[in-house]
Amino acid sequence: MSQNPKARAAEVARVSYGKLLAVLAKQTRDIALAEDALAEAFTRALETWPHEGTPEKPEAWLLTTARNKMRDQFKSAAHQTSVSLDDIEPVMNDLDPHNIPDERLQLLFVCAHPAIDENIRTPLMLQTVLGLEAAQIASAFLVPSTAMAQRLVRAKKKIKAAHIPFIVPEKSQMSARLEAVLEAIYGAFSIEINDTDSNPNDNEDLGLEALYLADLLVELLPNEAEVLGLAALLNYAASRRINSEHFTPLKEQNPATWNTPRAERADNLLARAKEHNKLGRFQIEAAIQSVHSQRRFSGTTDWVAIVQLYEGLLHLAPTIGAVVAQASAIGEAHNAKAGLARLGQIDPKTIENHQTAWATRAHLLAEAGDNKNARTAFDKAISLTSNTKVRAYLEARLALIQTSN
Amino acid sequence: MRYTFLLYSDQKNTPDQTPEQMQKSLKTFGAYIGALKEAGVFVDTDWLQPTETATTISMVGGKKRVQDGPFADTKEQLGGYFVVEVTDLDAALAWAEKCPGAYYGNVEVRPSAMPEGQK
Numbered sequence: 048m049s050q051n052p053k054a055r056a057a058e059v060a061r062v063s064y065g066k067l068l069a070v071l072a073k074q075t076r077d078i079a080l081a082e083d084a085l086a087e088a089f090t091r092a093l094e095t096w097p098h099e100g101t102p103e104k105p106e107a108w109l110l111t112t113a114r115n116k117m118r119d120q121f122k123s124a125a126h127q128t129s130v131s132l133d134d135i136e137p138v139m140n141d142l143d144p145h146n147i148p149d150e151r152l153q154l155l156f157v158c159a160h161p162a163i164d165e166n167i168r169t170p171l172m173l174q175t176v177l178g179l180e181a182a183q184i185a186s187a188f189l190v191p192s193t194a195m196a197q198r199l200v201r202a203k204k205k206i207k208a209a210h211i212p213f214i215v216p217e218k219s220q221m222s223a224r225l226e227a228v229l230e231a232i233y234g235a236f237s238i239e240i241n242d243t244d245s246n247p248n249d250n251e252d253l254g255l256e257a258l259y260l261a262d263l264l265v266e267l268l269p270n271e272a273e274v275l276g277l278a279a280l281l282n283y284a285a286s287r288r289i290n291s292e293h294f295t296p297l298k299e300q301n302p303a304t305w306n307t308p309r310a311e312r313a314d315n316l317l318a319r320a321k322e323h324n325k326l327g328r329f330q331i332e333a334a335i336q337s338v339h340s341q342r343r344f345s346g347t348t349d350w351v352a353i354v355q356l357y358e359g360l361l362h363l364a365p366t367i368g369a370v371v372a373q374a375s376a377i378g379e380a381h382n383a384k385a386g387l388a389r390l391g392q393i394d395p396k397t398i399e400n401h402q403t404a405w406a407t408r409a410h411l412l413a414e415a416g417d418n419k420n421a422r423t424a425f426d427k428a429i430s431l432t433s434n435t436k437v438r439a440y441l442e443a444r445l446a447l448i449q450t451s452n
Numbered sequence: 453m454r455y456t457f458l459l460y461s462d463q464k465n466t467p468d469q470t471p472e473q474m475q476k477s478l479k480t481f482g483a484y485i486g487a488l489k490e491a492g493v494f495v496d497t498d499w500l501q502p503t504e505t506a507t508t509i510s511m512v513g514g515k516k517r518v519q520d521g522p523f524a525d526t527k528e529q530l531g532g533y534f535v536v537e538v539t540d541l542d543a544a545l546a547w548a549e550k551c552p553g554a555y556y557g558n559v560e561v562r563p564s565a566m567p568e569g570q571k
Contacts, residue, residue, distance in 0.1 A: 210453045
């Protein structure tokens with residue numbers, strides 16, 4: 048725990064932001080209003096804590112300050128709202144700042160509500176649960192910051208106006224609703240990483256935020272197989288997150304550089320998931336990563352098992368990305384020609400601009416000795432990537448076969 | 453919270469109904485209305501004549517314009533509506549998915565903007 052009030056405020060923000068926002072927004076469903084009040088509370092904290100010292104219970108201090116701010120806004124005649132002060136007074140008074148309930152699960156279900164546009168669910172979670180700025184989210188999603196801000200405002204308006212409830216869905220609705228929450232968290236993870244076999248060693252993506260959300264969901268719903276599966280998947284990915292200037296494909300990585308506690312946590316989560324006997328897409332994706340992770344002990348990779356796991360994944364959740372990854376695994380398990388044959392089964396039109404498909408094709412062609420076509424494929428793969436490290440890696444691979452036939 | 457369900461459908465899908473089909477439709481919708489009433493959420497409903505019978509009027513700019521036909525001539529047309537009073541969007545959506553109109557067209561669910569005292 049940090050003693051520096053500024054650092055302490057930042058620390059509290061990271062851990063408590065979503066918790067405080069969920070509590071403040073729940074009754075009125077007015078997320079924007081709660082965000083304003085909470086932002087004000089954090090600003091006041093930064094002003095007063097350095098002089099008066101950090102309060103003993105920073106969360107309680109922030110909640111009380113934000114709550115007073117909200118009450119002021121409700122009292123001001125200028126504030127036009129369909130919710131009256133009478134509606135929020137009970138929650139204002141009943142809330143015990145020293146015993147703040149955790150309603151982040153409700154907030155996650157609101158963000159991934161079926162009435163909210165699929166494309167804005169992930170940004171909404173990142174902003175409301177983790178307190179990320181619209182500009183940060185926009186840069187990760189490669190959209191203009193104003194456009195992202197507008198979409199977020201629109202979604203929050205809808206939550207308030209349409210009365211989307213802050214509740215945990217009942218059992219009969221649970222699996223479909225939970226899937227949307229998991230998809231949205233996975234969305235944050237997969238933004239930069241289109242290929243599950245590539246190494247997320249880029250610090251600019253949202254991988255760590257996704258990991259935080261997945262681990263949080265395990266805390267909130269510890270007995271859902273797919274929740275455990277997604278957290279296992281993201282922990283495996285995080286275990287291989289290295290701060291490096293270079294991109295290193297998974298099979299060339301040295302397992303000694305991996306984060307062992309993270310990998311062990313992932314192993315443990317996947318084992319817990321399996322106990323529920325409810326197989327799902329995220330558990331299979333985690334199982335694939337678990338096979339890779341076994342290289343810590345065995346020194347080798349069971350590519351045949353990986354090919355089979357992708358077959359299972361394609362049954363449950365067919366995606367082009369999974370076929371491409373399977374083709375790559377077939378190239379390892381059998382030979383490059385077999386991998387190319389698997390790639391050939393995909394309708395070429397659907398992968399015309401699929402970066403990973405072109406990179407995979409390039410590697411397989413080079414391995415099969417067809418350098419001429421491999422060069423064309425590398426060129427195409429390079430032209431499709433916006434990741435500078437991946438680009439440098441591909442260019443180096445291309446240089447190796449530049450002069451040969 | 454008050455919500456209005458707007459029932460849109462392609463009128464070509466429901467050509468002149470035979471008396472038997474009409475009876476069946478009335479029965480299906482009747483059962484739905486009964487269920488809404490029984491749950492205590494029913495406020496209002498109407499079933500509209502085809503858009504050929506519509507007249508559109510506008511006073512924008514202080515000038516009266518009367519047009520024969522619907523405001524927007526689209527494939528899917530507003531054919532009727534329901535008004536329900538429920539707690540939140542989840543409850544509204546749960547009723548909307550039971551609406552017979554959702555089985556041959558689209559049901560748009562819109563929250564009311566009317567201030568509490570004026571309903």
